[in-house]
Amino acid sequence: MGILKELEDVDNIKLSKDKRAVIIIDQTKLPGITEYLTLTTVEEFYEAILKLRVRGAPAIGICAAYGMYCLAQTIDTTKYEAFHKKFHEYKEYLNSSRPTAVNLSWALNRMEQVVLNNKNSTVKEIIELLESEAYKIQWEDIEMCRKISKYGLTLIKEGDGILTHCNTGQLATSKYGTALGPLFLGKEKGLEFKVFADETRPLLQGARLTSYELWKAGIDVTLICDNMASVVMKNGWIQACLVGCDRIAANGDAANKIGTSGVAILAKYYGIPFYVLGPTSTIDVNCKTGDDIKIELRNPDEIKKEFYEKPMALEEVKCYNPAFDVTDHSLITAIVTEKRILRPPFDSSIRKLFEV
Template identity: 75%
Template structure:
């Protein structure tokens, strides 16, 4: 895994110039160091996803798509069956790195289906088609983020206060981002917002990434600890909550970074609309409710040791460290996608998105 330092003025997940490797901005080093990693092996890609060097559901999907293409180039066989078996082994391995984000499995499946659909072609031609497909995944995400940003911007007005949790900006997606996209787009159009960014413990994505992105975009941002959200809401400083998502169930239940559910409960109490923003690729219509969403549990050291010079709890103390929680659909005022804003009942409005998609095919 090669490391280089560059300016943060390019796509944060992309192919290397020769198209053989995946290049990512190492989000775990931000905001103090902008370091790019070149991922050369399946183990490199797995490690980068697992250790949150690349994170955010759409960005993980883009990384997986590029990763599958790069790995496909290393499979030395002219037999489709042997090629496809090895490609699926790579896919299964990468998919095990983070179970909650549906974009990971979505992108892997899309790449595998592309290969299978063209199984009668020579393997070299299939690899070229995989290269085209992974680039499509990225370009589609760029377009989706722009549309999500436009729909999201229609929900707020100039001067509003917005509270967000975790990170769903350009780092986690493409260009504009999802939850931060409306704010960045609005700023470009001359609008001003005041954003309260939850610190987002235990990995501090709100502090390290969201406040970093908003500050770079020239947006007025105030960093708060997670347990301060109630106070800023009570003070009347928040007119809407915008968050991203890693998986949306068919009934509208939404998995996002741990702490999101608490923000939604507070927003409901203070009569503040709580919006979830994400591409349709994060909607899992095969998952009936949030009860079926597998929640990743992470290393206890992220609570006790990470970011501290010395451990902040005795070694013998147990930790419960889920990476995500599920926000009940009854707490969500709207789910903003590139196809429009879905409202309750979500079983109907989410299904309609895919009904329209089938009609367009």
């Protein structure tokens, strides 16, 4: 019951009391409005993930897991073959919503594996097992974030200036977060840090979400434009960069929100350690290098119109709007997982991480 109580305390994403819907905070409305959405249909789940109403690699995976459990309850058949066929259709549809974050496909595949492993069970029994698996995925995320936060905290010290990009706190996970986790854990222990949060264009996750979470936690946070990162580094105000990840290749190349690779290049120039923090579920050992990571391209209007009263560019002007970029492994000081801190050469340390 302790596990279920802790899951109930999670505010940003949870199963409804009747267990037939998923309740999320609409992150597109923050920080000005805190609005909860109730998702029940496959179209609602797809739209919520695509439109970043739920975002952050771990949170997307948790939402998808709960979503598949809820959708499984709507499949009107007692025949295994028909049930699995429809379940697979739902899974593939949701998987197409955002191709870069590996946690989405990881969670969906894990839920489908429950169905595949229980061909001789009744549909009712399979649905009960899916509920249990979804709970496990969220509980494991909480435990992973705790461990990542503990490891990450060993890499920084009180009074350090920390630069972060995008949002990697509790809104992106279930508790603590990944790259922000060490800061929240440190705050609990009475440690103080000075955080500089990139605004993270074009969707401003750093401005809307990271600065909001840090300020609420009582952590000293200063919001900066993305193109100010080099200035605060040059001024000597940054002692470490902490960023999250949506997919890590087998060689250590890491995909994260667009702009991350630029931060890594600057950090390398100024001799500042650059740490990537994320659960092992974001490591894709079947992806050899960052060149093999499919980068999501989003609507050009996010650059020209989002958050503006009127368009900031002519309608005729073309826009290139990738959601992510890939930071080369040579720019990464260490990768922090829930199992251990990985050091270069990453192809070797990642391989050893998964050795039985």
